[in-house]
Structures are given as structure tokens and as C-alpha cells.
Amino acid sequence: MSNSPDPDRSVETDTTADDTRPLTRSPPAVAVVDAQSPGNVGTIARAMKNFGFEDLLLIDPPDLDPDGEAYGFAGHARDDVLPNATELTFDELVSEYHTIGCTAVTNEDDRSHVRFPFSTPAELAIRLPTVEAKTALVFGRERIGLTNEELARIDEICSIPANAEYPVLNLGQAATITLYELRSLTLSPEETQLPDVDRVRAPEPTLERLYDQWEALLAELNHPEEKRAKTMRMVRRVFGRADLTTREANTFLGLLRRATERPDEQAETSADDS
Incomplete structure (x- = not known):
């Protein structure tokens, strides 16, 4: 793993109204806090590869043996996303990135802003292309996710709509669903494997x-x-x-x-x- 974030990786270059300063927007990095299972780290790396994300940030990660579970679960992401992951502290993460904490449990109203207000991944997909900031999607531990103390230091909250009786998803599942919804930030329709994007109607x-x-x-x-x-x-x-x-x-x-x-x-x- 590398030891420092790469802030310059970008997918889009534009210019401001006066065409004097280039404007670059990078797709979000994916940060995993204190994962217990190497397999979940590998699963997230694979989902990143599936949907065009490249920058994996690890806070207090488990041992990622090249011959172990993480690389076994990573698929082709074992060649680039996983070995190029950056290890950093939570303090470095929140100080260097605009952070979006992903959580299943949200507050029901505005009496507390630790877990409220929140956006869904689909809503983020609409808004984030207009935001110029170095951004990280932050996923927590398998059992408890992100703590209230960690969420209090994060800039905004994201939550996946799910059954109210059982909204908690597996760490790998939550990351995969979120990255799928945000794939428009990294992949154009021409870069996916789906043919016939435009239906040709019979004459x-x-x-x-x-x-x-x-x-x-x-x-x-x-x-x-x-x-x-x-x-x-x-x-x-x-x-x-x-x-x-x-x-x-x-x-x-x-x-x-x-x-x-x-x-x-x-x-x-x-x-x-x-």
C-alpha cells in the first residue's frame, strides 16, 4: 500500500467562465474505517473496479496478505486498486477530504444532526458532479459501522433506502450498492458493457x-x-x-x-x- 493520498487523480477537465483557470473534478475516493475482515476490503476493491473508482483509503485496516482473503475476493482489483490503497488516520481523512459518511441508521428528524439530514446514493449522483472538492465516501466497521463520534466529524451523511424493519446491510453490500448508484461519476454509457443504449424503434x-x-x-x-x-x-x-x-x-x-x-x-x- 502507498503511504500518501493522491489528490490529483481526475476524470474531467473543464474551464471557468473566463477560461483562465482549469477546473478538475475527481471521482470520490472510497475510505474504509477499521474493517475487521480482509475479505470485505477485497469485496469493496472489486466493486470499485466494477464501477470505475480507483482511490481506496484504509483506516486501521486488517492485514492484507497478497496470498490471503482480501486479494482472493478482489478479482481484477488485486492488480491495481488493492495494492495501490493508501493507509491513513481518521484525523488525516477528515482534514484532507470532504467526507460523506455512509450509515444505515439515521435520525428521524432534525433534533440531532449527527445522523441528519442525509442523502441517498442516487441523490448524491445528481449533486456531486457540480461540486469541486476532494471527496471521500466513508464506510465503517462490519458490526457497528461508523460511531457517533466519527459521524460528528464527517461533513455529510448518506444512507441506502431499505426495509425499516431491517435496514442494516453487510459492509461489502453497502459499498457495492453505493458505488453502483454513483457510477455515472466515473463511467460514461459508452464505457459500460451494455449495448444498445438507444433503442431503435421499428419504422x-x-x-x-x-x-x-x-x-x-x-x-x-x-x-x-x-x-x-x-x-x-x-x-x-x-x-x-x-x-x-x-x-x-x-x-x-x-x-x-x-x-x-x-x-x-x-x-x-x-x-x-x-
Whole structure:
């Protein structure tokens, strides 16, 4: 592990209104306070790798043996995120970073500001891109998380919405969910593995042929004529919301054509083929 934070790692460079001073925004670092399990540290490092985060900060970490549990759980993060982690004290963390403490237990009102107010990870994903500050997401121990004394020294609070009867998540789970929600700070859509970000809707002539075939099927089924217009409006709205691709529309079109064929015509075709 390295011994000092890297404040200069950034993902975006912009300029101010007068274009005289470069503006850099770095994605948040991930800080883990007093983790007891090396496996949880490895799990968090792996989640960081999954969602594009690089800077891992460790306060009072367990022994991270390269042949042990942490590296075994880290996946490909064993090559960079985990060995490049920075060890520092809690005092250094709160003095050098804008800190966001992650906790499952929050106050219900504003009578105490130790755990209130708080943001959800999704709300942070909207706000943090506009903030120019060296930021760290702070996760606490497996059993008790962050103490009230530690939370009192942290700048803001984040909490994952969960079942009120059991809101406490495993340390690795909490970090993974939070980093997933904040992935827009580190990854553009083009950098994820998901293809077809923009759906390509089937052209209108193809969809109109599909609707014509639906009308033919309704007639073939002797659907009450006075109900056909209303049924077709429903069909159009269902398929309209679905944004069918060309392949999907053609598949449905073929199925409807087969379904519209008269049973006696199918029987005649089978007899001719035999």
C-alpha cells in the first residue's frame, strides 16, 4: 500500500467562465474505517473496479496478505486498486477530504444532526458532479459501522433506502450498492458493457402492417365488431409503450399471420403435402 493520498487523480477537465483557470473534478475516493475482515476490503476493491473508482483509503485496516482473503475476493482489483490503497488516520481523512459518511441508521428528524439530514446514493449522483472538492465516501466497521463520534466529524451523511424493519446491510453490500448508484461519476454509457443504449424503434410502415394483421385476426376470431376499434386502440398503446424493434415487430407479424390462417386451410395444406 502507498503511504500518501493522491489528490490529483481526475476524470474531467473543464474551464471557468473566463477560461483562465482549469477546473478538475475527481471521482470520490472510497475510505474504509477499521474493517475487521480482509475479505470485505477485497469485496469493496472489486466493486470499485466494477464501477470505475480507483482511490481506496484504509483506516486501521486488517492485514492484507497478497496470498490471503482480501486479494482472493478482489478479482481484477488485486492488480491495481488493492495494492495501490493508501493507509491513513481518521484525523488525516477528515482534514484532507470532504467526507460523506455512509450509515444505515439515521435520525428521524432534525433534533440531532449527527445522523441528519442525509442523502441517498442516487441523490448524491445528481449533486456531486457540480461540486469541486476532494471527496471521500466513508464506510465503517462490519458490526457497528461508523460511531457517533466519527459521524460528528464527517461533513455529510448518506444512507441506502431499505426495509425499516431491517435496514442494516453487510459492509461489502453497502459499498457495492453505493458505488453502483454513483457510477455515472466515473463511467460514461459508452464505457459500460451494455449495448444498445438507444433503442431503435421499428419504422412506422412495419408497425402499421402489424396493426393491420391484428385487425385481420380479430375479424377471423369473430371478435364483436362494435368492440374492435377499442381493442385496436389498446393494442396500439401496448405496442407503442414497448418500442418494438424491427425484429420484434416482424416476429409478432409472422405469428399473427399464422394465427389468422383458417384451420380448414391449414388442414387442406397438410392434406396436399401428404
